[in-house]
Amino acid sequence: MTFLPGGLATGIGSLPYQDPQQALPLIRENMPVIPHWPQLPQRGSTEGFVQQFLQPLVHFGLLVTERDRVVFDDRNPCWSEMLTNFYTAYLAVEEKDANALETFALPPGAAAGFYAFMEEMSRDIGEALYLKGHLAGPLTIAFQLKNSRGRVAYYEEQLRDLVVKTLAAHAYWQAAALARLNRQPIIFVDEPAVSVYGQFNYITVTREMIINDLNTIFHFIHEAGGLAGVHSCNAIDWSILCECDLDIINLDAYNFGSSLFVYAPELKDFIQRGGVIAWGIVPTSEKAFDEEERSLLLRWKELFSGLVQRGIPAEQLYRQSMITPACGTGLLAPELAEHIYRLTRKVSAQVREGAF
Template sequence: MWQTTSLPMAIGSLPYRTAEPALALIGREMPLIPHWPQLPLRGAQEGFVLQNLNLLMEVGILERDGEKIVFATDAPDWPDRLAAFYMVYLAVEEGDEDALSQFAMPKEAATGFYAFLDAMAAGTGDAVCLKGQVVGPLTAGFQLTDRTGRPAYYDEQIRDVIVKNLAMTARWQARALTAFGLKTLVFVDEPGISIFGQSTYITVTREMIIEDMNTVLEGIRAGGADGGIHTCAAVDGSILFDSHTGVVSFDAYDYFDSMLPYRAELKRFLERGGVVAWGIVPTSEAARDETPEKLAARLDAAWVQLAERGIDRETLRNQALITPACGTGTLPEDLAEHIYRLTTEVSRLVRAE
C-alpha cells in the first residue's frame, strides 16, 4: 500500500436514480479517491446478484423463482450448468482474456460503473487512486438460497461457485479500473462477517471466512489492483487483520470499541503496511447533529486510546483513510451529500494537524 495520510474516501452506494448527480457529488467531494456509484434506488436490476453474479444467471445456476432468485440445484441438468460455469472459469485461469469478459457487470445492472468509466476516460482530474467494490462471498452466500430456502453458503459446491465467480468479477473490475494508469482499490463489501460467532451460524468457521475473502482478494490483485475489505458492524477484527487485505474499512463511529480487543492484530497489520479506513462519519440521521470538529475530535480520542496501548500515533494517521461508516444508498439525498461533505472536512482537519 501507500501512505494514504488520512485522505477522504467513500464507500460506494448513493441515493440517486441516475449517475449524473452521483458523479457530480463524487467529483466535488471525493476528487482524490473517486469511486463508481452504486445506485440501488434504480431498482432490483442494480442489486448485487446481477452486478456480481450475472454469469450464474446466464448458465442457469441461478434462476428466477417468482420474486426471488435462487440456486437451481433441483434442475435435472444441474451438473451440466455447473460444468458450463467451470469451463469459463478455467479458461480465464489458463489466460483467456476474452473469457474474463463473461464475468463483466451488465451495463443495465451497473449504470454508475459505466458512467464512471466514461467520466474517467474524459479525464481523471486530481485523482490519485480509483475505488471500486464487489459484494463479499459470505454476504452473497447467506442472502441467496436454494429453492428450499437453505442458504447457499452451507452448500460446499455452491459456495465454491460463488467465491470463484466473485474473484473473477473482482478481477474484471480491477482490470477495467486500472486501465486509467492510477493506483486502484477494489473493496470486498462483507457486512456478513458479523454473523461469525453467533450460535445460529456455528458451522461457519473463521478459516472458511478468511479463505473465501482471500480468494476474492487474489482476484483483485490478479487484475492489477489492491484489495480492501469493508464491514459496517461489530466484527471479530482478527479475521480482517489476518486476511490478505491491504485495507480494513469499518464503522469507527459506532463500533470503535469492538476493535480494541484486536489491537495486537491491528499493530501487526499496520507494521506490514496495512491501511485502516476509519468510518468516523455516521451514515444515519445522527450525521445531521455532527460537525467536522466533533468528528475529528472523536477520531483523535480513538487514536489516543490506541497510542496508549502501544500503537504509534503517526502511523495511525499516515496509514489511514477517512470515510463514512457505510454506504448512503438508502438515505435522503441531502443527508448523503451532508455526509460526503463531513467526510471531506474531517479529513482536512486531520491532515492539518
C-alpha cells in the first residue's frame, strides 16, 4: 500500500484523562489528519491489556484471576475442551465469520475512548484521512503472564500461540471497525519488549519467533485493509522490524534516534519497499517544557541527515516520514500531555512545509 505521509502527525495512544470527552478535542485539534482513539489508563485497571485485548482468553476460561494474579489455567481438567472452543472461534475468524470476530472485540466497559472516538468520527470525520488504533504486542504481554506453575507464558509455545492469535484476531476486528468509517485504518502494535532480543538473560528469544509472531498480527491488519506499525520506545535491533511485513516503524527518536544509524542498510531496503519511519521526536517527559518546535525540528533534522548520509535518499525519506510523541502520555500530568500534543502539531507543520 502506498502511504506517503510527508510529515503528518499522530499520537501513540494513551492520554491522562478519565473522560474521553477531554481527550478527543486535543486529538482532533493537533492530529486532525491521522487522529487516534485514546487509551485512558487513569480510568483504572479496566483499561489494562488483559481487559482490553485478552478478554477472549478470559471468556473461554483459559485465563483466570488467582489471588490478584492473572494466570493461564492450564491445569484445569477442562483445558483441552477450552482450547478447542478458542481455536474453533479463531479459525472462524480466519474464514471471515463476522459473528466469531465479535468475540475478539474491545469490551465497551474497558475501552471508553475507542467507542467515544468511533461515535465522534461517525458524526463528523473532519479532516481525517486515516484513523489510528493500537494494541499491546505479543512479546510485551506474554512476558507479563504466567501459567499455573509460574512459568512465563512466552516460553510456553502453546500459551504464546494463544496470545499471538488473540491479538491477531483483535487487530483484525479493530482495523475492520475503523475501516467502516470509510478511512484507511493504521494499527500500531506497542512492542517495547523487542529490546530483550540479544540480551544474555533472553537467549531463547529468537529473531524468528519475534518476526513470525508479529507477522501473524500484521497479516490480519492487512486483511482488513489497514496499515501496520510497531511502536518501540527503546534502542532495539531495528533490522528485526525491517524484516517484518510492516508498513511503519515508530521509535522514541528524541532519546534513541541515533540507534537507527547502524541499521541504515536495512532501513534503506525498508524505505525502498514503501516503509515509513514515524519519528517520536517530541519527548514525553518534563523535558518537553524545555523544548520548542525549532529545537525539536533541528534535532529531527540531524537524525534525518544522519540517515541520508548513510545512503537513504532524502526525498524518499521525507515523503515516508511521520511525526509523533516519543511515547504515550497516559501517566503524565494533563498540562504536560497537552503541551506535548501541541509541540507535535507544530513540529509536524514545520516538516510538512519543508522547513528543514
